[in-house]
Amino acid sequence: MSKTTAAPATIAFAGLGAMGLGMAESCLRAGHRVLGTDLNRTALDRLIAAGGRELTPDSAGEAGIFVSVVLNAAQTQEVLYGESGFARHLPPGAVIVSSATIAPEQARDNAARAADMNLLYLDAPISGGAARAATGELSIMASGAQEAFDAAAPALAAMARSVHDLGRDAGAGSAMKAVNQLLAGVHIAAMGEALALGISQGLDPERILQVISASAGTSWMFENRAPRVVEGDYEARSAIDIWPKDLGIVTDIAQGAALSTPVAEAALTRFREASRQGLGALDDAAITRLYAAEAGLSLPGKR
Amino acid sequence: MSKTTAAPATIAFAGLGAMGLGMAESCLRAGHRVLGTDLNRTALDRLIAAGGRELTPDSAGEAGIFVSVVLNAAQTQEVLYGESGFARHLPPGAVIVSSATIAPEQARDNAARAADMNLLYLDAPISGGAARAATGELSIMASGAQEAFDAAAPALAAMARSVHDLGRDAGAGSAMKAVNQLLAGVHIAAMGEALALGISQGLDPERILQVISASAGTSWMFENRAPRVVEGDYEARSAIDIWPKDLGIVTDIAQGAALSTPVAEAALTRFREASRQGLGALDDAAITRLYAAEAGLSLPGKR
Structure with a gap:
């Protein structure tokens, strides 16, 4: 362009x-x-x-x-x-x-x-x-x-x-970015959690992607990141390591405003753990691997 | 039709x-x-x-x-x-x-x-x-x-x-529904958390709705529920009390599969708390009121 x-x-x-x-x-x-x-x-x-x-x-x-x-x-x-x-x-x-x-x-x-x-x-x-x-x-x-x-x-x-x-x-621009990052980070972690849940129940990941994308559970991040899990492709377009930083800013700002953000904190804790386990440089869709490994589930390999 | x-x-x-x-x-x-x-x-x-x-x-x-x-x-x-x-x-x-x-x-x-x-x-x-x-x-x-x-x-x-x-x-139908509800419930709680964060930083709720709906942080639930917060309209189309039940099923299933679901649990805890505080019969968009009340924030009144 x-x-x-x-x-x-x-x-x-x-x-x-x-x-x-x-x-x-x-x-x-x-x-x-x-x-x-x-x-x-x-x-x-x-x-x-x-x-x-x-x-x-x-x-x-x-x-x-x-x-x-x-x-x-x-x-x-x-x-x-x-x-x-x-x-x-x-x-x-x-x-x-x-x-x-x-x-x-x-x-x-x-x-x-x-x-x-x-x-x-x-x-x-x-x-x-x-x-x-x-x-x-x-x-x-x-x-x-x-x-x-x-x-x-x-x-x-x-x-x-x-x-x-x-x-x-x-300040307003950065505040809106924080609102966006809270949602985006939570949605990515929730995607990993939801895919792992479905796979643990025997559902096919590709079918989950199809059905959820057409349902009330969908999000921009789900539709953007879940295909990477289905393809088994974790080459970083946006790395896991972005999220400890960005969700850390979110929870810092919230704390300063006496606002509790337990959902964002749960997502932050997951990304920190993924980073600690050496997944930090992978695409953030690889948060799904953290869940899958914990529950002994197999994810699709690279096609 | x-x-x-x-x-x-x-x-x-x-x-x-x-x-x-x-x-x-x-x-x-x-x-x-x-x-x-x-x-x-x-x-x-x-x-x-x-x-x-x-x-x-x-x-x-x-x-x-x-x-x-x-x-x-x-x-x-x-x-x-x-x-x-x-x-x-x-x-x-x-x-x-x-x-x-x-x-x-x-x-x-x-x-x-x-x-x-x-x-x-x-x-x-x-x-x-x-x-x-x-x-x-x-x-x-x-x-x-x-x-x-x-x-x-x-x-x-x-x-x-x-x-x-x-x-x-x-079983597969119910499993897919659980996947959908995990995402939908988390997205609603995250919406409340994100709106409250933005308002705590001085952002206008209607402007948050506009910008986030066009950004990577959006979700089906955000676009469906956030307008209710902007309108100050909490008449139940889908009540808060649905979520302790549905997210409870989600975390039960996950536990049975040795799968950790901390993000879903954080959302579940929020809906239970909202219910405990007497918000259970309101629309689930009213989860935003729980966050706002805790941080002393004002939400838009009914238009």
Whole structure:
């Protein structure tokens, strides 16, 4: 999918992983100049091969848009405001688009620091997975000043199919992402639990997939992940190790609000256990393997 | 919706509640003769007003199809094989269609007893809610002998939009229903947890509904139940009290298979607590009220 804009912008990316590289390439396809940096040199080489350049303290001065799409809050903090952080090298009025899943409070802190440095900040977590990042069809849950939305518009248009505007205050985007991750993480764990239950009763996994997908028990995650169990394919598109982090943020936020989240906690405990057992780098559909192993059940092998 | 068949059958219903009455009326509309019984005389009067007759030990002798759609396994047992049970009054070769949510083991027991009495048995739990029962558009997860399917066909055609044939053995239908209920119950509890989390962070419930329905965190239950929270409408279409029963069956089955189901157990514990606090007769979307009350959050009032 190719998107074009009238005025090419210079867009910097910190983080060229499964999501970041696809987002950067979507910006290149839309005709923008793209800078990038990643701890993994191979990822940077791929960006350069696609027509991008390396993001350095010097070249950061050209970037009107800075997209941070690193792993977590600590990395976001580091890449923006740490000793080798880029915020101080950005031109005045540039916009930081922060896309890692972080707590709303951290998004508000980051936005306040950006304002102190005469920078704009968009709290802009992403949803949709690596495939949609690559095609520029992400869903973005964004909040921030109108000026931040306006300044980020060329990048948002290139990267996203839908941008949900959640208001003028940083934090709302991250809050909505937490709501989404609570549901998504619980639904994946429940999928594993339900498939294992059905298999323990002699049901065929493929038949479970067919019937449940057409029933009230279905979810976006069930329909997306259960086919991987049926195929026996656990190559990570979204790894188990995402969930201790993201559901940890969910339960932290909830605790701060005196809200009990026992269902999310049960799912979190399952993902932590799967990670502890060495399944962390597998696709999150492999949570089903944790259940199956405990009950001595056989899952379909790779076809 | 009206469905017609070539040969009118006589179909008996034990249980004329929210589901059973709608199913019975769907059979009447399809041109069949319908008999019914219920502890609640008002329900029976409504069936009679719609053109049905009372099911008695005498009239049971006319019924080639006997649909049991009572509350649980104990009532199913009672209405079929108890002191005033109807099985012994059915004509030889009649088919019992058992639609309550029960354990697979109980379905197998019921089927064996039916066979001993020269009756057919279809393990046929239903999904779709009262609205679809009324319009003859249920989804039925069915298993049993081919003869049982054939004998039940006129009733199935009148009551269901889709009949999932899960094989020749009683128990598979109930197993698939348990898989569905695990997911559905967990998804409802997760919806309440997620809405409360979002509201605790200042998000508008209606905006949460919009954004999540278009995101990876969505589920059939989220899209069906969250609007009730947004509307502040907790009049029961499916009551909280269903879930301690159905998720209890789920965890019982799992325990019998040495399968841990911590996510389902967390949801079960929430529904039990909601029931204990007097919310049991409300719509299951009211699980959100349990979370909100604990964290001191305001939910939308009735519009």
